[in-house]
Amino acid sequence: MDVFGSFSLLLAFVCAVYAFVGGIAAIRTRHPLLVKSARQAGMATCALIFLATFCVEYLFFTDNFSMAYVVSHSNRDLSTFYKIAALWAGQEGSLLFWSTLLSIYVLSVLIAYRNKNGELMPYVGVVLAGVQIFFLTLNNFVENPFKTLATVNAAGVLEPFTRLDGNGLNPLLQYPEMVIHPPNLYSGYTGFTIPFAFALAALLARYPGEKWIHLTRKWTMVAWCFQSLGILLGAHWAYAVLGWGGYWGWDPVENASLLPWLTGTAFLHSVMMQEKRGMMKVWNVWLVFCTFLLCILGTFLTRSGVVSSVHAFANSHIGPWFVGFICITIIVCFVSYFLNRDYLKSENQLDSMISRESSFLFNNLLFLVACIAVLSGTLFPVFSEWFTSNRISVGAPFFNKVMIPIGLALLFLTGVGPLLAWRKTSADSLKRNFGWPLIVGLVGAFILYVAGYRDPFSNLCLFLCIFVFWTIVEEFYRGAKVIAARTGMSMMMAAHELSMRNTRRYGGYVVHFGMVLVFVGMAGAAFNADAQKAMNIGDSMKLGPYTLLLQSADTKVEKNYTAQRMIVEVLKDNKQIMLLYPEKRQFQGTEQAAGTMVAIYSTLREDLYVVYAGMDPEVNVPVIHAFLNPLVKWIWLGGVWVVMGTLLALMPNRRATLVIAGATEAAPAPPGTPALTSTTTLREGHD
């Protein structure tokens, strides 16, 4: 199976090269058969990559311990669930997984548009094949997952060698989120390749109009949704497994995943400028180029460890490859831009500073500033070492200080932007749209202040959250009222109907609402508290309104690990609320590494987060570390809304059904009664 997998990987490389070269030839000669053969080579590449991935999984499932990769990341007792995840536990497998996910996108694009956009698709195919060639080069020649173990026998000859059991999966990865977090994040990273390929292709082909934006809108949203979900799942994993009480530590790898998300979000907004007003064409093209480059950079930072440590770079083989690929991509982007820049001429003019257009400009400004600030902060230790031969570390406090104001400004725009009119907004409409949200926000902030939540940034954040929330509520209310009046529907039904008629706009609002919840959750971090104590059985400690009593401890033996479990009774006002079971897991095959299982009592108000830190090495008494983290649950709830909003925005618009005035009693009549209802297209929506 390993030979089979290895061969299909090599064949995939050959097919990708053919798709690339053949595609260029097809563009030059415009020969239809050549176009077709290049496209089919592209499809074959994808199929062969799937086959190779299947082989790796097969080797994991059959416990083939002659394979170096299987030995390093699995053992016999590992559960099936985690054997799937073992694919992306190491360098070689995750790069293969990158190729696989990219192939899913590539195959979908090639199949979906096989008979459409004849002018554009050969170019798209070539760009996609180019990206695939790079990753297949890594898969085949640099980090091949199909390496077998070998040992030197008595005669001094190398011979194959099979281990009895593997080393097991990294304990930190043996957690459900780790099975779904990397696929999500990687789907985000790879997904931005599609808009990139279309943008570059449209530029190269001088493809007229805004077609590429229409074509890629949904692909971009899918990638964005995966990226958002991946980031949030990663945060949740860090929160639930690492046991340091937080969800975001501004670690280089986390930052790397945030960068393309920031530019991708900017792109999702700025394309509206081009669609509606024919502006910012150059900007959009560059924004999508940057997003793709940041995805590659993110993969590079994650995989090579250039930022985490100076030494990791020397250890990694793949650093120079990534640098090379990024340089080539930048050159290709620049050259194609300079050759074809006259095709990206803006059409319209701007009428006023207070307009939807300028709010989009500020939105983009803030996202870009956020992105560059995070990027330069992440790379600052490297720079400081270059310039002063002295490494200055940049930790979480720096990023918090820089990013909180930017984040709050973005939150403010989330509320204001969508309610400004295109072209020009009158003072009257400003008053009408923002009067109530401002009042409600101020009242809410005042109540929170009186209730004891007193922290300047946090209060400002909560004020803005309420403000934005109210603008969204008013938007739905205004639209629904019109529909309810016309059709006689209830307000809830009318709001649903409204969302379905213009899914993109109202889906966007739902995403904004999700982000508001995320911000509420983050505002809670200002009031975090924690306590740590070495506790004997029967000892207790106080944290906020809770008292933790260490009742007893036990040991549980599972197939793959042994867990030491503390049984902690939680009391509030001298009443028992529940028992918490924080654990420390010792996995088989690993000596020192242990997994922490945090026990969390989560409410909307706060999380009581209890960690069993292990035996204090000095006094040999169990140490319990408890955190009180207000509002954290809101972040995960926000994530759910973000995904729901994106799904709504991906749905096609429903056409409006207009009920003739005076026939209100006929409102609940089933659709398709032509005598009473006439189907009229009110608005085509955005699509």
Next chain:
Amino acid sequence: MTKNNCSAGLSRGLGGRDVFGREARHALLASGALAPEETLFFPAHSPYFTRAKRVAFLMAFCTLALLHLSVLPLSAQSPRAKQIGMHLKCMCRGCDMTAGNCAHPGGAFSGPCDTAKAELREVDEMLAKNMTEQQIIDAFVAKYGSIVYVEPPKKGFGLVAWIMPIFYVVVGLAVVVYVVRKWTHRPPPPPPVGPGAPNETLDRARAQVDRETED
């Protein structure tokens, strides 16, 4: 137990943050948990290095280490030292956290590691000598170099880190203001000329009105 406790285990960039990274592998290698191709010539399951012996060795090492370390339980860290510790990096080079909140994820003991504790003890000693927070931080920088900073210092090259975001905002705002001014003064596109022009202009205007009144 000195640094051994710190470097062993999956310690790299907040423990699991770099779980895919090579350093985690190296940490594992060092701890003997991972035996890839390179170590096959000295297999981990060789009869000369059994688990019992390893544990015995570790225990002996710990006892020796304990003998010459002043033993202080957790409660001995003063809140003030912990507070100052938040501005100092834990120098075990394994966890990437601050000395004040070192939780050392992934290790056998995910509480403050010995390096962090030693740092806090040092801070306590300095506090006893009536040193100010700034003096303590300076003393640590003198000892470990600028890597001990949690956030860049607001002097020297570290100041660049703080100026950069402000610089981006200023430049970005200047660009946006420039673009807005330029675009507001841009003349409207000239009407097309030719036989079908009036209709075409009207269609374009209609299309534009449609687009702009959508929302």
